[in-house]
Amino acid sequence: MAETGGRMSDSNNQSCGYVTLLGVPNAGKSTLLNQLVGQKLAIVSAKPQTTRARMLGIVMEADAQIIFVDTPGIFTPKKPIEKAMVGAAWGGADDADIILLVVDVTHRQPDSGTQEILQHVKHAHKDKPVWLVLNKVDAATNKGRLLPIIEAMHKEHVFAETFLVSAKSGEGVKDIIAKLASAMPKSPWLYDPEQITDMPERVMAAEITREQLFVQLSQELPYSATVETDAWEQFDNGEAKVTQTIFVERDGQKAIVIGKGGEQLKAIGAAARTEMATAFGFKVHLFLHVKVKEDWQNHKEFYESRGLTKQD
Ligand SMILES: Nc1nc2c(ncn2[C@@H]2O[C@H](COP(=O)(O)OP(=O)(O)OP(=O)(O)O)[C@@H](O)[C@H]2O)c(=O)[nH]1
Ligand SMILES: [Mg+2]
Numbered sequence: 001m002a003e004t005g006g007r008m009s010d011s012n013n014q015s016c017g018y019v020t021l022l023g024v025p026n027a028g029k030s031t032l033l034n035q036l037v038g039q040k041l042a043i044v045s046a047k048p049q050t051t052r053a054r055m056l057g058i059v060m061e062a063d064a065q066i067i068f069v070d071t072p073g074i075f076t077p078k079k080p081i082e083k084a085m086v087g088a089a090w091g092g093a094d095d096a097d098i099i100l101l102v103v104d105v106t107h108r109q110p111d112s113g114t115q116e117i118l119q120h121v122k123h124a125h126k127d128k129p130v131w132l133v134l135n136k137v138d139a140a141t142n143k144g145r146l147l148p149i150i151e152a153m154h155k156e157h158v159f160a161e162t163f164l165v166s167a168k169s170g171e172g173v174k175d176i177i178a179k180l181a182s183a184m185p186k187s188p189w190l191y192d193p194e195q196i197t198d199m200p201e202r203v204m205a206a207e208i209t210r211e212q213l214f215v216q217l218s219q220e221l222p223y224s225a226t227v228e229t230d231a232w233e234q235f236d237n238g239e240a241k242v243t244q245t246i247f248v249e250r251d252g253q254k255a256i257v258i259g260k261g262g263e264q265l266k267a268i269g270a271a272a273r274t275e276m277a278t279a280f281g282f283k284v285h286l287f288l289h290v291k292v293k294e295d296w297q298n299h300k301e302f303y304e305s306r307g308l309t310k311q312d
Pocket of ligand 1: 029139168
């Protein structure tokens with residue numbers, strides 16, 4: 001018997017595997033990851049291409065350790081950062097024991113983006129089980145339209161499992177965990193069972209601020225921006241001082257992020273600070289700076305800080 005993080009388990013009974021969430025941008029992968037883990041780890045927004053890098057969400061279910069991999073949405077990339085994002089998503093598929101193909105049922109059908117992902121998976125990962133997760137059933141006004149979607153998807157591929165879920169409300173999500181737990185390969189756990197993610201706090205803090213750029217700023221601006229945590233000072237009373245820089249590509253964008261009289265930046269900071277306190281469980285004193293770095297997308301340090309690889 002091994003004791004890890006307070007849990008007793010006979011390592012002979014342990015099972016463990018990687019489960020990668022794949023789908024087009026905005027399908028609800030990050031919302032689903034958070035719901036699976038039971039805690040907000042991944043940032044979410046109504047805009048597509050919110051997630052830029054892979055991250056893990058680890059779930060323990062009896063003797064099974066399920067390592068979920070959230071990935072950026074897959075689309076046809078053009079800009080350097082987009083190429084790195086899509087590269088990271090396919091890298092997530094390489095790691096997978098099981099792939100969860102997440103599909104937004106409110107999306108106009110047939111969903112050609114999803115079909116392309118499925119074709120690629122069938123070609124590049126032909127031995128991997130793909131499970132179909134039809135998401136946003138809460139928002140499907142006409143439930144009668146679900147059946148044709150299921151039929152169309154099953155014409156393309158024989159999915160071992162199909163789930164109808166709402167990542168937002170949690171409906172159907174427990175079923176996914178139960179089925180996955182019994183499908184994990186026999187293997188010792190790869191992570192401490194108390195650990196829920198591989199994301200360092202500094203990166204999570206930068207992500208939380210980046211989420212506010214997506215939530216509060218309109219149109220193209222969030223796509224031209226990135227956030228880095230410059231300094232993190234932890235005080236004896238448990239609170240932390242976090243200093244971050246928001247990088248944008250043009251002076252005009254800097255003016256928008258700061259806003260009239262600094263109001264916009266204040267609002268971004270206030271919301272991010274609240275989110276950080278919830279995520280970390282202590283008060284965060286957040287100091288935000290905005291800088292123009294026209295070609296940040298061409299500098300590999302902005303990729304490496306997120307575990308991304310700049311593609312040429
Ligand atoms: N109604 C409803 N909305 C959902 C559900 N799941 C996700 N959403 C919404 O869909 C939008 C996109 O969700 P995300 O979780 O960011 O989607 P994603 O697939 O991670 O997107 P990218 O990171 O851009 O690839 C957000 O506005 C979510 O609130 C759901 O089950 N029901
Ligand atoms: Mg996402």
